[in-house]
Amino acid sequence: MRHPALSRRTLLKTGAAGAAGALLPAPALARPDTGVSAYAFPLTAVRLGSGPFADNAGRTQTYLRFLDSDRLLHMFRVTAGLASSATPCGGWESPTTELRGHSIGHVLSALAQAYASTGDTAFKTKGDYLVTQLALCQKSNGYLSAYPESFFDRLEGGQSVWAPYYTLHKIVAGLLDMYQLAGNVQARTVLERKATWVQSRNSVLTYAQRQQVLRTEFGGIGETLFNLYQITENAAHLTTAQYFDHAQILDPLAANTDALAGFHANTQIPKAIAAIRGFHATGTTRYRDIAVNFWNFVVRQHSYAIGGNSNGEYFQAPNRIASELSDTTCECCNSYNMLKLTRQLFFTDPSRAAEWMDFYEKALYNHLLGAQNPSSAHGFHCYYVPLRAGGIKSYSNDYDNFTCCHGTGMETNTKYVDSIYFYNGDTLYVNLFIASTLTWPGRGITIQQTTTYPETSTSRLTVTGSGQIDLRIRIPSWTTGAQVRVNGTLTGTPAPGSYLAISRTWASGDTVDISLPMALTQEATPDNSAVRAVKHGPIVLAGQFGTQNLTALPALNPANLTATGVPLEYTTGSVLLRPFYKTHGQRYSVYWSVSSTPPLPAFVAHYPFDETSGTTVTDATGNGRTATLAGGSTRTAGRSGNAVLLNGSNAYVNLPSGILNGATSFTVAAWVRIGTAANWTRVFDLGTGTGAYLFLTPRSSAGTARYAITSGGAGGEQQINAPAALPTGAWTHVAVTHTGNLGVLYVNGAEVARNSALTIRPSSLGSTTQNWIGRSQYAGDPYLAAAVDDFRLYSRALSASEISQLQ
Ligand SMILES: [Zn+2]
Numbered sequence: 001m002r003h004p005a006l007s008r009r010t011l012l013k014t015g016a017a018g019a020a021g022a023l024l025p026a027p028a029l030a031r032p033d034t035g036v037s038a039y040a041f042p043l044t045a046v047r048l049g050s051g052p053f054a055d056n057a058g059r060t061q062t063y064l065r066f067l068d069s070d071r072l073l074h075m076f077r078v079t080a081g082l083a084s085s086a087t088p089c090g091g092w093e094s095p096t097t098e099l100r101g102h103s104i105g106h107v108l109s110a111l112a113q114a115y116a117s118t119g120d121t122a123f124k125t126k127g128d129y130l131v132t133q134l135a136l137c138q139k140s141n142g143y144l145s146a147y148p149e150s151f152f153d154r155l156e157g158g159q160s161v162w163a164p165y166y167t168l169h170k171i172v173a174g175l176l177d178m179y180q181l182a183g184n185v186q187a188r189t190v191l192e193r194k195a196t197w198v199q200s201r202n203s204v205l206t207y208a209q210r211q212q213v214l215r216t217e218f219g220g221i222g223e224t225l226f227n228l229y230q231i232t233e234n235a236a237h238l239t240t241a242q243y244f245d246h247a248q249i250l251d252p253l254a255a256n257t258d259a260l261a262g263f264h265a266n267t268q269i270p271k272a273i274a275a276i277r278g279f280h281a282t283g284t285t286r287y288r289d290i291a292v293n294f295w296n297f298v299v300r301q302h303s304y305a306i307g308g309n310s311n312g313e314y315f316q317a318p319n320r321i322a323s324e325l326s327d328t329t330c331e332c333c334n335s336y337n338m339l340k341l342t343r344q345l346f347f348t349d350p351s352r353a354a355e356w357m358d359f360y361e362k363a364l365y366n367h368l369l370g371a372q373n374p375s376s377a378h379g380f381h382c383y384y385v386p387l388r389a390g391g392i393k394s395y396s397n398d399y400d401n402f403t404c405c406h407g408t409g410m411e412t413n414t415k416y417v418d419s420i421y422f423y424n425g426d427t428l429y430v431n432l433f434i435a436s437t438l439t440w441p442g443r444g445i446t447i448q449q450t451t452t453y454p455e456t457s458t459s460r461l462t463v464t465g466s467g468q469i470d471l472r473i474r475i476p477s478w479t480t481g482a483q484v485r486v487n488g489t490l491t492g493t494p495a496p497g498s499y500l501a502i503s504r505t506w507a508s509g510d511t512v513d514i515s516l517p518m519a520l521t522q523e524a525t526p527d528n529s530a531v532r533a534v535k536h537g538p539i540v541l542a543g544q545f546g547t548q549n550l551t552a553l554p555a556l557n558p559a560n561l562t563a564t565g566v567p568l569e570y571t572t573g574s575v576l577l578r579p580f581y582k583t584h585g586q587r588y589s590v591y592w593s594v595s596s597t598p599p600l601p602a603f604v605a606h607y608p609f610d611e612t613s614g615t616t617v618t619d620a621t622g623n624g625r626t627a628t629l630a631g632g633s634t635r636t637a638g639r640s641g642n643a644v645l646l647n648g649s650n651a652y653v654n655l656p657s658g659i660l661n662g663a664t665s666f667t668v669a670a671w672v673r674i675g676t677a678a679n680w681t682r683v684f685d686l687g688t689g690t691g692a693y694l695f696l697t698p699r700s701s702a703g704t705a706r707y708a709i710t711s712g713g714a715g716g717e718q719q720i721n722a723p724a725a726l727p728t729g730a731w732t733h734v735a736v737t738h739t740g741n742l743g744v745l746y747v748n749g750a751e752v753a754r755n756s757a758l759t760i761r762p763s764s765l766g767s768t769t770q771n772w773i774g775r776s777q778y779a780g781d782p783y784l785a786a787a788v789d790d791f792r793l794y795s796r797a798l799s800a801s802e803i804s805q806l807q
Contacts, residue, residue, distance in 0.1 A: 030233040033280035038350045038422045043116035046417035049435030053416040056372050059379030060413035061114050072104045073133050075146035080137035090400035098162035101146025106407030108174025112181035113414035124182045131178055131187045144194055165218035172224045199240040214246040217267040222274030226281045253290040258297040261317045265310035269337035276344045299359050305523045305533035305540050307363025308335050322531035330385040332371045332405040335363045336412050343419050354497045357431045358477050366540040368412050370581030381409030389589040390550030427470040433459040454539050455567040457712045461512040469506050472499040478538055479516040481759035486512055493757055517712045519764035532594045536568050541577040542588040556592035559658045562769045563688040600795035607791040610641035628654045638789035639671040639731050648785025652775035658767035667794040669735035669806050674698055674728045675785040687777045692765040698726035707736045707745050711764045720745045720755045733807055739797035749804035
């Protein structure tokens with residue numbers, strides 16, 4: 001964590017004044033980062049509130065407490081010629097696995113992060129012990145590793161060896177975290193000795209020899225060395241960092257060429273992270289361009305709907321997604337590293353903040369949050385996340401796995417607080433909607449964020465303390481109709497894919513309520529537009545297939561998707577869809593073979609109600625959208641011919657499912673002769689329960705007629721409110737039209753009210769199943785007492801003159 005915008009004096013003050021007074025301030029940087037205009041808060045400044053992230057973090061913390069330090073140290077001691085009676089670890093840490101030793105680095109990072117983000121000194125104590133013991137190993141043989149130095153001889157000699165510098169990077173990164181986050185000065189000493197060893201090992205090689213060495217995966221060694229240079233000002237570390245500039249990968253990226261296909265994905269991502277840290281350390285814009293170009297390629301041309309990348313660990317040709325679905329997609333380390341890269345790019349260029357954080361949220365919720373097994377008290381973790389139809393997640397274990405993703409999983413789950421908020425001077429970026437409390441170092445201001453997002457689409461910020469804050473609230477690109485209220489007052493209509501700025505002097509008790517309505521959408525793959533993932537807002541939904549394996553993508557007609565009433569859950573009629581991050585212990589499909597829904601006709605349905613008997617109501621358009629009378633519906637003389645007579649107690653008319661499915665514009669028009677007018681009856685109400693609906697009531701509790709539409713329950717309604725209730729006792733013509741963001745309410749052919757900020761459309765509601773004349777989605781609302789005639793639905797907005805001609 002780097003935060004040079006805080007002065008050293010502020011840092012010291014923070015350490016003294018913080019609630020967790022025992023926590024050390026992060027050590028000050030000797031060299032401020034170049035080209036940075038946003039900063040992360042220290043992990044000590046943000047605490048998670050309850051929710052899925054805190055649940056994940058708690059399981060990993062339990063595992064960190066459980067892990068036996070001496071077992072982790074065993075092969076380091078053996079390699080250093082020191083005694084060890086511990087049971088060797090298994091998996092990738094076994095005494096014969098060439099990658100052995102990498103996990104202790106992950107554990108050091110995770111312990112440092114767990115300590116900084118919770119204040120629990122048990123994590124620091126455990127990390128301190130590991131550092132002390134690693135220092136003894138280093139002292140014993142001048143080297144520090146769980147495998148012999150001959151591995152590097154093999155590497156430099158062009159012989160086969162797994163990835164010695166990859167492992168070394170994990171160890172030095174862990175040491176750096178113990179120094180920066182847990183104040184362990186010995187860790188810095190061990191780290192600097194190791195960095196000097198790396199320098200001496202490489203300085204005797206030619207450029208060509210070093211480039212040959214770099215063909216073997218080396219992780220983020222360059223990143224850590226750039227970071228060490230920033231901390232120490234020792235130019236030798238900069239020189240060593242640049243030994244790891246891998247021309248074969250960096251040169252095409254500098255030329256903005258996507259030559260990634262065929263390369264091992266997670267080998268390359270840390271090279272881009274090192275590049276952006278190289279820019280911050282040196283100001284060399286070529287490094288920045290490499291990192292930005294790499295991010296653009298990976299996010300736009302190599303990523304799946306869950307935000308992950310790689311198939312069989314390799315980048316494929318650009319824009320191949322549907323053709324690359326397997327059991328070995330989306331290695332978790334890749335997204336761990338892409339999120340690291342993304343936040344560094346945010347610091348570099350906040351003008352693209354909305355784009356950076358849309359991706360960050362996508363990969364965080366849909367890939368990493370769901371990669372930990374919630375049934376495991378120790379937070380066992382996925383390696384790959386299969387995206388073939390019928391795939392199933394599988395997980396690590398305590399001592400016999402220790403894969404790379406088990407390691408980065410420990411890190412991911414101990415730093416969820418690191419990107420919720422960023423700052424620059426008085427500017428505060430609210431990036432993610434995660435229950436948390438920010439205590440702004442040195443400012444005496446606390447921001448508490450209360451939310452159950454994404455199960456609800458709202459979040460509340462509550463300020464304690466006072467002062468000027470230029471607040472920037474992320475408005476995701478996927479939302480429709482975002483609303484932000486300061487102390488209850490609506491503040492602008494922010495555009496999706498932006499940050500809403502609210503600059504003011506804040507006082508204790510001030511609140512900011514953020515509403516981000518979520519709609520049901522599909523994300524098509526670039527190589528097959530019929531292969532799509534289904535999303536609700538930012539959340540990818542997966543079909544739940546239990547023990548049923550699949551040999552092909554399941555078919556999906558989006559018109560059949562209906563909300564179940566449980567947040568973020570839909571059903572196709574036979575298959576349940578729920579958030580992928582909650583999908584565990586069963587086979588699933590994220591991608592579907594989607595059959596396109598034919599577009600609605602312009603004149604969707606027309607019900608003259610001229611039948612004389614039976615419950616069938618013919619659709620006079622000839623489109624076959626037959627309706628049925630239900631409850632105590634009868635017939636009576638209409639405005640022309642017959643009309644349906646609704647008795648006000650149980651009578652209503654049932655319209656077909658999905659009657660406005662996919663519509664972005666529409667008109668509903670009808671003649672009504674209302675008897676007694678009770679509040680909250682419905683002329684019509686098209687919806688799927690109380691979460692998603694559109695309705696017209698003759699009289700709301702405000703005493704006037706109202707049209708409302710929502711995809712997020714009553715709290716998310718967008719409305720058109722008439723100046724009066726609908727008349728009673730006489731035939732009255734009513735119509736609602738909606739196109740673009742404009743909705744208009746007509747009574748007897750004349751406009752009575754409009755709203756030009758309607759961003760929720762019928763297409764946002766999915767396929768509605770409870771489409772009624774005379775009945776509400778809310779069971780407590782009264783039924784309509786009225787005669788209804790000539791009920792019409794269009795998939796376009798009729799003009800005012802067309803409405804008047806329906807009279
Ligand atoms: Zn991995």
